[in-house]
Amino acid sequence: xKTISAKSKDLKTINEAIRQNVNGTPVTVSSASHLHGxxxxxxxxxxVVQGRAGDYLGVLNAGASIRVTQDAGKYVADNMTAGTVxxxxxxxxxxxxxxxxxxxxxxxxxxxFTATMNKGAAxxxxxxxxxxxxxxxxxxxxxxxxNAGHNLANYLIRGSVFIGGTWQSLGHNTRLVPPxxxxxxxxxxxxxxxxxQADPTTFKKIxxxxxxxxxx
Amino acid sequence: MAxxxxxCVSVNREVCINSQMPGKCAACADVxxxxxxxxxxxxxEMNVVNYNACVGCRICAEFCPVNAIxxxxxxxxxxxxxxxxxxxxxxxxxxALTGEYLLRGFGTxxxxxxxxxxxxxxxxxxxxxxxxxxxxxxxxxxxIGEDTCEKPMILKVPFVWAAMSFGALSKEAKLxxxxxxxxxxxxxxxxxxxxxxxxxxxARGYTDREMTRKKWDPGGYVIIQxxxxxxxxxxxxxxxxxxxEVKIGQGAKPGMGGHLLGAKxxxxxxxxxxxxxxxxxxxxxxxYDVETLEDMKHMVxxxxxxxxxxxxxxxxxxxSRPYADVAACIEAGADAISIDGLVGGTGCSPDxxxxxxxIPTIACLPPAVQALKDxxxxxxxxxxxxxxxxxxxxxxxxxxxxxxxxGFGSAAEIALGCRVCYxxxxxxxxxxxxxxxxxxxxxxxxMEGGQKLANFIHACTEEVKIxxxxxxxxxxxxxxxxxxxxMDLNTAALTGLKLAGYDRPLPIWEALxxxxxxxxxxxx
Numbered sequence: 032x033k034t035i036s037a038k039s040k041d042l043k044t045i046n047e048a049i050r051q052n053v054n055g056t057p058v059t060v061s062s063a064s065h066l067h068g069x070x071x072x073x074x075x076x077x078x079v080v081q082g083r084a085g086d087y088l089g090v091l092n093a094g095a096s097i098r099v100t101q102d103a104g105k106y107v108a109d110n111m112t113a114g115t116v117x118x119x120x121x122x123x124x125x126x127x128x129x130x131x132x133x134x135x136x137x138x139x140x141x142x143x144f145t146a147t148m149n150k151g152a153a154x155x156x157x158x159x160x161x162x163x164x165x166x167x168x169x170x171x172x173x174x175x176x177x178n179a180g181h182n183l184a185n186y187l188i189r190g191s192v193f194i195g196g197t198w199q200s201l202g203h204n205t206r207l208v209p210p211x212x213x214x215x216x217x218x219x220x221x222x223x224x225x226x227x228q229a230d231p232t233t234f235k236k237i238x239x240x241x242x243x244x245x246x247x
Numbered sequence: 248m249a250x251x252x253x254x255c256v257s258v259n260r261e262v263c264i265n266s267q268m269p270g271k272c273a274a275c276a277d278v279x280x281x282x283x284x285x286x287x288x289x290x291x292e293m294n295v296v297n298y299n300a301c302v303g304c305r306i307c308a309e310f311c312p313v314n315a316i317x318x319x320x321x322x323x324x325x326x327x328x329x330x331x332x333x334x335x336x337x338x339x340x341x342x343a344l345t346g347e348y349l350l351r352g353f354g355t356x357x358x359x360x361x362x363x364x365x366x367x368x369x370x371x372x373x374x375x376x377x378x379x380x381x382x383x384x385x386x387x388x389x390x391i392g393e394d395t396c397e398k399p400m401i402l403k404v405p406f407v408w409a410a411m412s413f414g415a416l417s418k419e420a421k422l423x424x425x426x427x428x429x430x431x432x433x434x435x436x437x438x439x440x441x442x443x444x445x446x447x448x449x450a451r452g453y454t455d456r457e458m459t460r461k462k463w464d465p466g467g468y469v470i471i472q473x474x475x476x477x478x479x480x481x482x483x484x485x486x487x488x489x490x491x492e493v494k495i496g497q498g499a500k501p502g503m504g505g506h507l508l509g510a511k512x513x514x515x516x517x518x519x520x521x522x523x524x525x526x527x528x529x530x531x532x533x534x535y536d537v538e539t540l541e542d543m544k545h546m547v548x549x550x551x552x553x554x555x556x557x558x559x560x561x562x563x564x565x566x567s568r569p570y571a572d573v574a575a576c577i578e579a580g581a582d583a584i585s586i587d588g589l590v591g592g593t594g595c596s597p598d599x600x601x602x603x604x605x606i607p608t609i610a611c612l613p614p615a616v617q618a619l620k621d622x623x624x625x626x627x628x629x630x631x632x633x634x635x636x637x638x639x640x641x642x643x644x645x646x647x648x649x650x651x652x653x654g655f656g657s658a659a660e661i662a663l664g665c666r667v668c669y670x671x672x673x674x675x676x677x678x679x680x681x682x683x684x685x686x687x688x689x690x691x692x693x694m695e696g697g698q699k700l701a702n703f704i705h706a707c708t709e710e711v712k713i714x715x716x717x718x719x720x721x722x723x724x725x726x727x728x729x730x731x732x733x734m735d736l737n738t739a740a741l742t743g744l745k746l747a748g749y750d751r752p753l754p755i756w757e758a759l760x761x762x763x764x765x766x767x768x769x770x771x
Binding site: 090 | 476480481482483485503518521523525526527531535536538542545546548549552556632704
């Protein structure tokens with residue numbers, strides 16, 4: 032295990048240090064809440080961020096496992112294509128936007144615009160989310176164990192939103208359907224893999240009303 | 248829509264093939280994007296069924312095998328019936344019937360302030376003597392990111408292709424642009440629709456993925472666009488080019504995101520963008536992952552980081568508040584800033600936005616240059632002018648007004664054969680430039696298209712060279728507003744250029760703290 036302190040260091044120094052050390056052993060980074068774009072664009076390896084993380088943590092992640100032991104800032108796992116990002120605390124607004132693949136787990140709450148334009152990732156929020164969550168999703172799963180705010184899954188095109196709690200309003204082009212057996216199995220697999228205490232049979236499923244919504 | 252009803256269309260029955268062999272030829276009906284012609288199913292004759300829809304592109308005349316079609320401009324209703332011209336009436340009728348606003352492709356129509364009322368000042372005895380175009384050298388090179396990146400982009404000519412995405416353009420058109428860039432040493436731009444794989448090596452002058460077989464010198468560059476829809480973007484994608492362009496907006500529809508209508512979302516495009524086949528792909532109008540200028544600075548920082556500090560970061564702006572917007576881009580850390588004027592083109596946009604939103608290119612340049620000067624980075628952070636530029640003369644005027652390079656978008660499509668029918672959004676382009684249909688795309692050979700584009704750039708380069716040298720300079724970086732004069736009050740007022748004859752900037756510019764060199768501003 033390699034440990035790097037980011038205190039008073041800049042993004043270039045720390046990200047280059049991470050890239051040099053992710054081969055084989057996990058890398059722990061501490062005192063990094065001032066860095067925005069930490070662990071960007073990694074293709075493999077394991078990074079643990081000790082404490083809080085700044086904005087754009089794990090942006091463009093392409094295969095690494097990244098874990099933050101406390102809260103993370105805005106836009107966690109932005110544009111991720113593969114890998115895993117786990118936030119043990121809360122995530123700021125816009126978590127897991129533009130993701131093409133991989134898994135994002137937020138054990139606390141997530142803010143507005145979480146999972147916007149998800150294009151294939153599995154995004155799991157263990158508590159509540161804000162407004163406009165899951166906007167213009169094109170593929171993948173968004174799982175909300177708690178409650179959601181206004182305009183949930185607005186202009187959903189493809190993919191599924193699963194929610195255990197309630198929501199204040201649903202967005203355009205959405206439809207509630209009963210989860211199929213394979214949906215419940217998939218949720219159970221997510222929960223088992225990440226040690227989440229929830230009963231998948233109580234979840235509601237939201238899908239797109241049409242793949243070709245009328246936009247004008 | 249603005250030009251509907253402006254043309255008289257006729258088919259000369261004496262020569263039309265269908266008069267001798269009824270129903271044998273439907274070339275005009277097949278290629279017309281607006282349904283002006285139809286074969287009469289009873290007689291087999293070709294009829295003009297809707298001449299009011301003609302936009303005067305004359306594609307039909309080009310495809311007619313016997314030259315039977317005549318298209319003449321109608322009497323300009325604008326002068327006799329304004330505001331209730333036929334076009335205005337038709338527009339109201341169409342909206343009353345459908346409840347829909349009008350969408351169309353290409354760019355602004357009609358008169359907007361342009362570069363035509365600017366003249367170039369040649370050298371005589373009072374200034375540096377002219378340089379000899381035929382026997383002396385002229386430095387046309389532009390370097391982007393010279394001090395900030397490990398691999399700066401060294402353009403051999405001061406031109407780039409404007410960003411046009413795969414999806415908006417056909418694959419063949421994208422490849423032709425890449426080949427044209429390779430032949431001339433300029434840069435092509437992926438646009439926001441993802442990279443056509445071949446584009447990366449063709450643009451650099453190679454014919455194979457491994458880049459071992461070089462075919463075209465000097466070889467060009469690929470600018471990878473990072474946009475609000477983030478179609479097909481990954482860390483490998485960002486590293487597959489030579490620069491990253493952060494798209495904020497575009498001239499034809501500043502404040503709106505990309506429109507790709509379902510008709511053009513084919514299997515290939517669907518694979519790249521992840522949008523279902525036939526479903527509209529409408530990019531967000533803003534970055535969902537940027538709220539403040541601080542966020543934008545962080546975005547530039549991580550884009551530099553994931554590309555290992557190798558490539559320049561460019562910004563592309565629509566024409567809004569050029570001084571403040573350019574200042575923000577400088578603060579965010581741009582190596583170059585493209586500013587796209589009102590006349591800039593598009594694959595699809597609401598008609599009212601293309602027609603009525605944004606600042607003309609000519610009026611974007613003075614405040615943009617002033618911002619660069621105020622930050623002390625003029626010609627360090629490069630300025631790229633775009634938006635309806637047509638030739639070396641337009642390009643020269645932009646360079647002299649303070650730009651470092653210019654972009655061609657509409658002109659590139661026209662060089663590939665486009666005749667400006669304003670229907671790019673329909674996916675029926677008879678030249679295969681904006682159509683996803685195999686039968687149309689077969690008409691565009693990327694090699695031939697690439698050669699045409701390279702020829703166009705060679706001609707424009709020579710034009711810029713002629714003008715640069717006759718005005719007494721041997722490098723484009725030495726051009727200044729002193730090499731231009733405005734020929735009317737409007738142009739002098741918009742640009743701060745000296746008015747021909749009066750030979751000073753207008754007093755409004757001098758009063759605002761102009762430096763007498765035409766670039767004073769009141770934007771602080």
